[in-house]
Amino acid sequence: MSAVVVDKVTKTFNRGRTDEVTALSEVDLTVADGELVSLIGPSGCGKSTLLRLIADLIQPSTGTVTVAGQSAGQARKEQAYGIAFQQAGLFEWRTVLRNVELPLELRGLSKRERKARAEEMLTLVGLEDFAGHYPAQLSGGMQQRVAIARALAVQPPLLLMDEPFGALDEMTRERLQSELLGICTQTGTSTVFVTHSISEAVFLSNRVVVMSARPGRITASITVDLPSRDDAGRQSPAFFEKITEVRQALRGTPAAAPPPRASEGAAAGTDAR
Amino acid sequence: MKRALYVLLGLAVAAALWEGYKAVGNPDGTVLFGVRILPRADDLSMPHLWTVLERLGRPELTGGRPVWIVVASACLFTLGITAAGFVIGALIGLLLAVAMERFRIVERGLLPYVILSQTVPLVALAPLVAGWGGTIMPPWAVVSVIAAYLAFFPVAVGMLRGLQSPSASGVELMRSYAAGWWRTLVKLRFPSALPYLFPALRLAGAAAVVGAVVGEISTGTRGGIGRLIIEYSREATSDPAKVYTAMLGAAVLGLVVAGLVSLLELPLMRHRRHVEVVTL
Ligand SMILES: Nc1ncnc2c1ncn2[C@@H]1O[C@H](COP(=O)(O)OP(=O)(O)O)[C@@H](O)[C@H]1O
Ligand SMILES: [Mg+2]
Numbered sequence: 001m002s003a004v005v006v007d008k009v010t011k012t013f014n015r016g017r018t019d020e021v022t023a024l025s026e027v028d029l030t031v032a033d034g035e036l037v038s039l040i041g042p043s044g045c046g047k048s049t050l051l052r053l054i055a056d057l058i059q060p061s062t063g064t065v066t067v068a069g070q071s072a073g074q075a076r077k078e079q080a081y082g083i084a085f086q087q088a089g090l091f092e093w094r095t096v097l098r099n100v101e102l103p104l105e106l107r108g109l110s111k112r113e114r115k116a117r118a119e120e121m122l123t124l125v126g127l128e129d130f131a132g133h134y135p136a137q138l139s140g141g142m143q144q145r146v147a148i149a150r151a152l153a154v155q156p157p158l159l160l161m162d163e164p165f166g167a168l169d170e171m172t173r174e175r176l177q178s179e180l181l182g183i184c185t186q187t188g189t190s191t192v193f194v195t196h197s198i199s200e201a202v203f204l205s206n207r208v209v210v211m212s213a214r215p216g217r218i219t220a221s222i223t224v225d226l227p228s229r230d231d232a233g234r235q236s237p238a239f240f241e242k243i244t245e246v247r248q249a250l251r252g253t254p255a256a257a258p259p260p261r262a263s264e265g266a267a268a269g270t271d272a273r
Numbered sequence: 274m275k276r277a278l279y280v281l282l283g284l285a286v287a288a289a290l291w292e293g294y295k296a297v298g299n300p301d302g303t304v305l306f307g308v309r310i311l312p313r314a315d316d317l318s319m320p321h322l323w324t325v326l327e328r329l330g331r332p333e334l335t336g337g338r339p340v341w342i343v344v345a346s347a348c349l350f351t352l353g354i355t356a357a358g359f360v361i362g363a364l365i366g367l368l369l370a371v372a373m374e375r376f377r378i379v380e381r382g383l384l385p386y387v388i389l390s391q392t393v394p395l396v397a398l399a400p401l402v403a404g405w406g407g408t409i410m411p412p413w414a415v416v417s418v419i420a421a422y423l424a425f426f427p428v429a430v431g432m433l434r435g436l437q438s439p440s441a442s443g444v445e446l447m448r449s450y451a452a453g454w455w456r457t458l459v460k461l462r463f464p465s466a467l468p469y470l471f472p473a474l475r476l477a478g479a480a481a482v483v484g485a486v487v488g489e490i491s492t493g494t495r496g497g498i499g500r501l502i503i504e505y506s507r508e509a510t511s512d513p514a515k516v517y518t519a520m521l522g523a524a525v526l527g528l529v530v531a532g533l534v535s536l537l538e539l540p541l542m543r544h545r546r547h548v549e550v551v552t553l
Contacts, residue, residue, distance in 0.1 A: 052445075055445075055449055057445050057448055057449065076448075076449060077451045078451075079451055085446075087440075089442045089443055091443070091460075093464045093467070103450050106451070106452050106460070
């Protein structure tokens, strides 16, 4: 069973008004269990919209979204995913620990279970010493890590992340990338990861899905298979090859050497040009 | 602690201004083109502060209770009315804000009237409700109703703004947790609204005091400080310090109410010590 199936989804905002926008047009996307898929594309191409459709925060105009074999709405009601936005979005009146506890509270876990789980998650992101702090006392990178711990707290089978490292400095960013990879491989979590950084997409993903704007469509789906995902991996020729391939796909010029391989669940409209 | 110091400092400045003006001001007031732009500074219009304080210690009428006891008990009476009005007003304000946040249509339909309600002059309103006293409620409760009428407004408006203050991403986060309206209210909207609520409550406290004092006067309710000001001002020519004892009492009442309201914040705003928070 696939973690996510997006089937011929079109999303039009403000339909019938003068400010009508077709954010997504006929998008197909499949994310296999345990797969980490990056969405990359110019801003305004509908990455966030696609993520929010999967999260059932908005409804598709046409087409269907299936998460873990059920409708997206049902999956949301069962808290089948964890989500992290570009802004950490922590609740400033709660301590770090209580922020991570929030989704557990809403799930009705006992106080003791919540605390234990939240502490475990904070350890995972290296913030166990800051449990009693308030968000405003933390740096942006630390806040983002709290948000990630919060998204992971319910141990969701699916993780949705919208440019979570966008606002971070390069060093923090690379460390968090490694932490995220560690967590995902450890727990077998499927992930949809929105980014506008090519190297981030290539480093993290099993597959990079390239999108183009107006209307938002998927134009390429590039499978990545790095020898290793560590500092050596960042230096490997395969890494740079994939970066070139993604860059060319983004520009809309067909890749020179290896043409984009259409993997299972590849995008419709791969060769739309 | 620091706040109490500021309050004391403010009192000292007010006292210095009073005595300073008395020292330099024209005893007959300053008149420009037939308009008195500065008040008289003679002992009849502006008695010395120590005269006022000394008047507090002497009996109200020969052989009666000392003035300070009379003023203090009148203040306590009005404090009770204010407290009742404040609580009723704040609750109504909260409920209105929640209803307006919940239903867009209620906000559209109600908010203009909420704002309109405050443009009705209190003196016009008081006679309308005065008749309730002694029939469906005791006379003091009518004054509480007037106080509540003034107090609900800042709470309704401030709280509505506060409830609408969470970012779209906060609301979406709660939705992603499958939290319904009620749990979003409790976990997100209400805590986000607290920084808006407290300044609103302070305004409501002040409004309730004004409502109680003016309400007492315009409904003719006996026993409170508002009534006392009127009674003592009749003796203004023979005993000018006396009316100022009552006014002093009203000012202290205002300060006490403001202090009590800010005490409410302490347990609820722990994170505020660490964080700068928006105010209304
Ligand atoms: N709530 C909305 N109402 C109207 N238009 C929207 C809304 N959300 C997104 N859009 C439009 O949809 C398009 C895609 O937006 P988005 O998914 O945020 O892009 P990305 O995340 O790739 O930068 C943009 O043109 C944007 O203006
Ligand atoms: Mg976006």
